Amino acid sequence: RSKQRGRHGYTLFNQELRRDQADQLALEAELRHALTNDYELVPYYQAIVDSQTGRLAGFETLVRWHHPQRGMISPSVFMPMAEESGLILKLDRYMIERACAQLAAWYAEGQLSNEVCLHINLSSTHFHDRSLLDWLLPMLGQYGLPAGTLHLEVTESALIDVPELAISVMKQLKEQGVCLALDDFGTGYSALSYLHRYQFDVLKIDQAFVREVHCQEESVAIVRAILALAAALGLEVVAEGVETEVQVRALRELGCTRLQGYFFARPAPAEMLDWDRLHGRDRSNHAMLSA
Ligand code: C2E
Ligand code: MG
Numbered sequence: 001r002s003k004q005r006g007r008h009g010y011t012l013f014n015q016e017l018r019r020d021q022a023d024q025l026a027l028e029a030e031l032r033h034a035l036t037n038d039y040e041l042v043p044y045y046q047a048i049v050d051s052q053t054g055r056l057a058g059f060e061t062l063v064r065w066h067h068p069q070r071g072m073i074s075p076s077v078f079m080p081m082a083e084e085s086g087l088i089l090k091l092d093r094y095m096i097e098r099a100c101a102q103l104a105a106w107y108a109e110g111q112l113s114n115e116v117c118l119h120i121n122l123s124s125t126h127f128h129d130r131s132l133l134d135w136l137l138p139m140l141g142q143y144g145l146p147a148g149t150l151h152l153e154v155t156e157s158a159l160i161d162v163p164e165l166a167i168s169v170m171k172q173l174k175e176q177g178v179c180l181a182l183d184d185f186g187t188g189y190s191a192l193s194y195l196h197r198y199q200f201d202v203l204k205i206d207q208a209f210v211r212e213v214h215c216q217e218e219s220v221a222i223v224r225a226i227l228a229l230a231a232a233l234g235l236e237v238v239a240e241g242v243e244t245e246v247q248v249r250a251l252r253e254l255g256c257t258r259l260q261g262y263f264f265a266r267p268a269p270a271e272m273l274d275w276d277r278l279h280g281r282d283r284s285n286h287a288m289l290s291a
């Protein structure tokens, strides 16, 4: 009996595994296809604001996949497959191109008066060779965007595989004026020497610390330490995942200059952005931002 059950369980497991693998392969083929049209993969934009004035300081671009059959798929579902298959290289390039075109259009329409930076998430795979350098800078030139507009967000884990090559590629990006941001700071390996070696301009404090910054002593201590470190190294700091007004107040008091999160704006496609709110023309929200 138990043997039978065991065999049954095993079969079920195998079937599920096979279905998973088949599903992953199907998803991969579908992503490959999505990269050939311009409606399935959509850049969403989330505001980054100045913590003192509530003014728009930049946008982070986050990919959304509007799958024709499966519906909306979040990056956490397809990013691992995109990374494994190598499709992430195409996907990131596609997102950067769309976002740069969008930013140039906003400037042309007069939607953005001051200089607003564009944060783009970049997979570590881009640092496995030098090809990023060949297409990224010409693309910026093509859209008439100064290199300093672009802030490339990478995570710490990105830097562990190929430290020497990554350092050299990032150094060249920096020489051309591109800014580098370390994403999810505090959750990875947090080798502090990285900050200096990779010449980052910006640290993004992970939402894990932001979540409890108004109530938990440990989180406060960590955020305070990150801000002190950043100040000593001359880095800008963005706090991610800010959802409530008490968090805003706590972060502002600690001296964090840039904030991002649902409290200010959810990620939205270009045509859904609320410009009145982003520019503080909506009085109620402006009062809220500068409270
Ligand atoms: P991330 O770069 O750390 O982005 C922050 C994530 O937190 C995003 O999730 C964002 O939608 C979410 N978020 C923003 N504000 C809040 C908030 O107030 N509360 C909460 N709970 N969450 C908030 P999302 O869009 O699902 O993206 C997940 C991750 O996928 C990103 O983390 C990034 O690592 C990756 N990713 C997204 N788009 C791209 C892309 O185009 N290329 C690459 N290589 N990675 C991407
Ligand atoms: Mg990011």
Ligand code: MG
Binding pocket: 183, 184, 204, 206, 240
């Ligand atoms: Mg992050």
Ligand code: MG
Binding pocket: 183, 184
């Ligand atoms: Mg993240």
